[in-house]
Amino acid sequence: MTGRVAVFGAGSWGTAFSIVLADAGNDVTIWARREEVAQAINEQHENPEYHPGIQLPPAIEATHDVEKAVHEADVVVLAAPSQTLRDNLVEWAPFLPDRAVLVSLMKGVELGTLERMSQVIAEVTGAGPERIAVVSGPNLSPEIARREPAAGVVACTDEGVAQMLQARVHSPAFRPYTSPDVIGCEIGGAYKNVVALASGMAVGLGFGDNTAASVITRGLAETARLAVKLGANPLTLMGLAGLGDLVATCSSPLSRNRTFGEKLGRGMTVSDIVAHTRQVAEGAKSCHSLRELAARHDVDAPVAQYVDDVVAGRMTAAEMMDEVLGRPTKAETE
Ligand SMILES: NC(=O)C1=CN([C@@H]2O[C@H](COP(=O)(O)OP(=O)(O)OC[C@H]3O[C@@H](n4cnc5c(N)ncnc54)[C@H](O)[C@@H]3O)[C@@H](O)[C@H]2O)C=CC1
Numbered sequence: 449m450t451g452r453v454a455v456f457g458a459g460s461w462g463t464a465f466s467i468v469l470a471d472a473g474n475d476v477t478i479w480a481r482r483e484e485v486a487q488a489i490n491e492q493h494e495n496p497e498y499h500p501g502i503q504l505p506p507a508i509e510a511t512h513d514v515e516k517a518v519h520e521a522d523v524v525v526l527a528a529p530s531q532t533l534r535d536n537l538v539e540w541a542p543f544l545p546d547r548a549v550l551v552s553l554m555k556g557v558e559l560g561t562l563e564r565m566s567q568v569i570a571e572v573t574g575a576g577p578e579r580i581a582v583v584s585g586p587n588l589s590p591e592i593a594r595r596e597p598a599a600g601v602v603a604c605t606d607e608g609v610a611q612m613l614q615a616r617v618h619s620p621a622f623r624p625y626t627s628p629d630v631i632g633c634e635i636g637g638a639y640k641n642v643v644a645l646a647s648g649m650a651v652g653l654g655f656g657d658n659t660a661a662s663v664i665t666r667g668l669a670e671t672a673r674l675a676v677k678l679g680a681n682p683l684t685l686m687g688l689a690g691l692g693d694l695v696a697t698c699s700s701p702l703s704r705n706r707t708f709g710e711k712l713g714r715g716m717t718v719s720d721i722v723a724h725t726r727q728v729a730e731g732a733k734s735c736h737s738l739r740e741l742a743a744r745h746d747v748d749a750p751v752a753q754y755v756d757d758v759v760a761g762r763m764t765a766a767e768m769m770d771e772v773l774g775r776p777t778k779a780e781t782e
Pocket residue numbers: 457458459460461462481482498527528529530532536553554555556587588589590726727728730
């Protein structure tokens with residue numbers, strides 16, 4: 449099944465996912481915030497800023513014009529930073545085709561409203577749940593852009609729409625599974641970034657695999673506690689959008705969140721790190737929104753809480769480790 453897809457966001461993931469879409473047979477138009485990025489994609493068939501050296505397929509073109517980007521698109525993919533999505537959508541919404549399915553690639557929770565990205569999309573565009581989907585999973589963009597084999601989850605409460613999207617994103621290197629669990633996929637995706645910050649801090653502090661595995665496992669327990677409270681299927685957290693993404697992100701030096709955490713662990717300040725990082729590390733913001741979301745639902749969330757404290761400069765990474773180990777002991781499944 450093929451067609452025309454608009455991808456909003458010419459960053460790491462918007463560009464890499466466009467390769468998946470093109471390889472799956474779609475014609476793709478990327479909307480780029482900066483004119484020069486659109487021009488480079490059209491003229492050099494490359495996104496030199498985000499994926500230098502990767503040749504983009506001929507089915508991918510780019511534009512800075514929103515109306516042109518969505519022309520004849522029946523699927524619109526959103527790949528902006530989570531904290532700017534609302535403002536972006538206010539601009540884009542008047543141009544979105546009435547029946548297009550809106551697909552979030554984003555892994556964050558909005559500060560202030562504490563909304564997941566599908567909720568922001570519903571609120572700003574007025575689209576119903578049958579028109580809103582999420583793609584998530586262990587999908588580090590440099591590997592996807594190199595067409596290394598990977599799998600992901602396409603979640604939509606409407607099974608038919610999930611299956612349609614599954615066919616549209618199924619490329620020789622990318623194997624998509626369907627799921628009705630939008631909440632589980634989104635909480636899994638946002639939370640793993642926060643856990644990757646903690647895991648990166650452990651690496652930066654010089655600790656080894658036992659520490660990393662303990663952080664990952666307790667992070668997964670925390671993710672599942674909140675996701676289930678919000679209505680997710682616990683099995684989603686054991687799947688690609690939960691454990692799968694958590695392992696990839698916490699283990700890979702390619703992860704921006706893990707790298708950010710590693711720098712915190714080595715004693716760099718947030719402002720120093722941000723000054724030297726161009727790309728988004730969603731966990732540095734979502735640690736706060738997830739902490740608040742957990743508090744609102746009376747869920748114990750020490751990882752989000754401590755990571756937020758370190759990012760806000762209230763505690764060092766080393767102090768965080770001491771605090772975590774000094775917590776009262778309890779049963780593992782509590
Ligand atoms: N890079 C990856 O491996 C993956 C990223 N994601 C998620 O995808 C989302 C996008 O991430 P990336 O593409 O990796 O980030 P990025 O930092 O590489 O690119 C972000 C894109 O958004 C644009 N942008 C920045 N500020 C903006 C604004 N105010 N308004 C509109 N556009 C703006 C940038 O120009 C760029 O095109 C994030 O939520 C991330 O967690 C999900 C899976 C994999």
